[in-house]
Amino acid sequence: MSGRAWRGTLLAGLGVLAFSGSFPATVFAMEGFDPYLVAVGRAVVAAVAATVFLLVARVPLLPPRSQLRSYGVIVAGVVFGFPLFSGLALHAGASTSHAAVVIGLLPAATAACAVLRAGERPRALFWVSCGLGAVSITVFTLSMGGGHITGADLLLVGALLSAAVGYTEGGRLARDTPGWRVISHTLVLAAPLTVPITVALALATDSRPTAASLAGFAYVGLVSMFLGFIPWYAGLAMGGIARAGQTQLAQPLLTLLWAWLLLDELFGPLTIAAALAVLACVALTQRARS
Secondary structure, three states, X not given: OOHHHHHHHHHHHHHHHHHOOHHHHHHHHOOOOOHHHHHHHHHHHHHHHHHHHHHHOOOOOOOOHHHHHHHHHHHHHHHHHHHHHHHHHHHOOOOHHHHHHXXXXXXXXXXXXXXXXXXXXXXXXXXXXXXXHHHHHHHHHHHHOOOOOOHHHHHHHHHHHHHHHHHHHXXXXXXXXXXXXXXXXXXXXXXXXXXXXXXHHHHHOOOOOOHHHHHHHHHHHHHHHHHOHHHHHHHHHHHOHHXXXXXXXXXXXXXXXXXXXXXXXXXXXXXXXXXXXXXXHHHHHHHHOO
């Protein structure tokens, strides 16, 4: 692997470290705020920081018109899709550890999006590996759901697909535009929607802020929604979307660690076995993608 690819992988790893705390932070935030308010309001917090970054750097607040379609895809995927689906899944009863295992397929989904978007022709082993990972997740969710796929599981699948599409499109744009500008433009572009929705939800819902919920809200707004994307998109662009995406292999295990340390959440051998099985399947997809 070249020096540039190594740097890309390192940057992507920093993004994964930031993202790995998102589920526990979301749980804390929802202790004091409505889940819809957390899902949309985090983008408003991030948009304020993004606006400051753009103004200080003397960069236009909006992206070029020729790229608006791509930015629209990112808005749909990472500003609305992933926060909304994942937050509602946690609110619906999915544990942080359960969500982490299901989202463990995100590297494979991101790699598949990158392959399809780039027009590559992966070997059959790539798709077989993706299928094995999907089977592992299905068996796990059925076992945890008493033989049924729950509504929370479907919401997590929505979060998975949303993030994969948004990550891929953002990684493509970051090849020519610095990663911090990609996420900053995305957040500013979404602000005409996120700001009024957040204000309406703040007025219509009952908030009971605590130190923990405010800290969780601040984390998902500043770190998960903004700062984490700066090294993440830069890493995808520098190291390759599919290759640098391998760093996400560590995200489920890191999230399990945070759930244990911060939430005192206990999980059994089945959860650990499922996480390791997904990790193995996704690692195989990375080796077999081309």
